[in-house]
Amino acid sequence: MDAETLLSIEDLRLALPDGRVLLDGVSLSLARGEALGVVGESGSGKSLTAMTVMGLLPDVRSSGAVRFRARDLLMQDARAWRRLRGKEIAMIFQDPMTAFLPVRRVGAQIDEQIRLHEKLSRREARARTVRLLGEMGVPDPAAAAERFPHQLSGGLRQRAMIAMALSCAPALLIADEPTTALDVTVQAQILVLLTRLRETGAGLMLITHDMGVVAQACTHVAVLYAGVVVERGPVRAVLDAPLHPYTRALLAAMPPLDGPRPAHLPAIAGQPPAPDARPPGCVFAPRCPQVRPDCAIRPPVVRMGEQEVVCVLYAS
């Protein structure tokens, strides 16, 4: 782990009290100025991973290590979590419709976060709120701060959400599908905002199920399948030469970034396994076109150049 590493998750496992395994080996790392895309199908555990980093998971058993700036997050107490959340690690949620409290003005909610972490007067906090909203491209930010969430469009609300997340200049920003609920043009604008943020030196963890978003806005990528990170590495390397059969299938199912959309995209046959029905070996084996007998044993992590992959095809 070098000095620039912000966040590193090592072999994180989460299980419910009844024994169902939700995450079964998630390893990630993220340095300052990097944007890590976490991709995977619905239910693969992307949000769970993010929630673990925020310490927002209710009673689950966890093992492994989550280190943020060399602090072990899983070991810290509630007060330490509170100081961390919103200040050093901030999160943007998937649905800007419901993420704000509907009964309070947007500006007041952003002010609240600022004043939770910094000793500022109401007026100073509001000044910063308005400045942030302006930087996020909200027209007439002072008036927008006086609006209730339902009075803003989806795109404006997500910008306000980002402004709130950035209000205390966090070192790490986690965005959980920040653009899924928005239309394509707004999505592109939001991605530009996030990219600019990363360029100022913060770390960005961008959760998405869209490889296109990863290609557009990320420097690194981790592919999550059924609670396991099956492949990770720099975006260019993974997109050019995907190693894991699941990554290949995902990329094949992605429409090309430019040029005409093909009439038919190959889909991955079958369904990802439910948390209580995961195979003991490779989790992708039941759907894998290249399945072999030794897939019945969980393959080790293999380093291939800049990439890491969990697959028997590369085990020596």
Next chain:
Amino acid sequence: MLRMLAARLGQMVFVLFGISVLVFGVFFATPGADPTARIAGRGASPEVMARVRSAYGFDRPLPVQYARMMEKLFVSRDLTSFVDHGAPVVPEVMAAAPVTLSLVLWASLFWVVFSLAIGIVSAVLRDSWVDRFFMGIGLLGLSMPVFWLGEVVNLVTQSRFHDTWLFSWVPPLGYVPFSESPLGWARALLLPALTLSVAFIGLYARVLRAELLAAMGEDAIRTARAKGAGPARVWLWHGLRLSWLSYVSLFGMDFAQLVGGGALLTEVVFALPGVGRLTYQGLNTLDLPLIMATVMYAAVFVVLANAVIDGVYALLDPRIAEGRHGR
């Protein structure tokens, strides 16, 4: 704004009209309700009966009788009772109103304070023994009939243990006006108000707990946590704000119907001369003017409360205020 007020007023008149017609109709449809015999007294001769009938206008068509009664109740306000040698009913209701209002104010103070405390504590400590204990007690309070509870309270504090240090302060049953003695007023109302509030505490604590727990599952609460808010702020500032809408509307309706005479049983048991007891008395003697006056009085409060609740709603949730303009 003015149009809204006018609409409210119209709605109120309509409701009052409907209720009064209903009360009037039910009264005259009830067998044996003919007030002539009771006014004339037992064994009155047919001539006396006929005189009474024409004096009170019972021989006129019902719509005319209705119109005259409404005129006397609302315009000249000299509607007189069919019993009690024709005592005017409007002053009677006005004299009873402060008693009921005092009782309900005290009771609502108790039930809001206790149900808030119990509801929040139970929600925060959900599924713990504290929660189960409170919810069990609440269910018990909810299912105890108020007249039975009142009788037990009276039995304990008025006779059985009245001479012990614990209850020697309890005044005899009845009401003491605030203007006469503020302390006496408070003492006279403490036990009746507590008795009245028990069921409401049970109900409101349950409602608040359920609403609060539902609200805590919402995305907005997760956002509050992600902002770094502590548990007190998350529960009280964010959670309550999301969940107290139904609590507030429930409170408005219950408060209004109690002020309108819904505390009847409590007032009867504790011999408080309030509107509820007046209603009870009117029903007992089948005294239509008194029934009509108390029912109208109650209806005014319920309609007013509805208007106030709508206003408070719009304050608490801006989405509702806008919905009205949209319609």
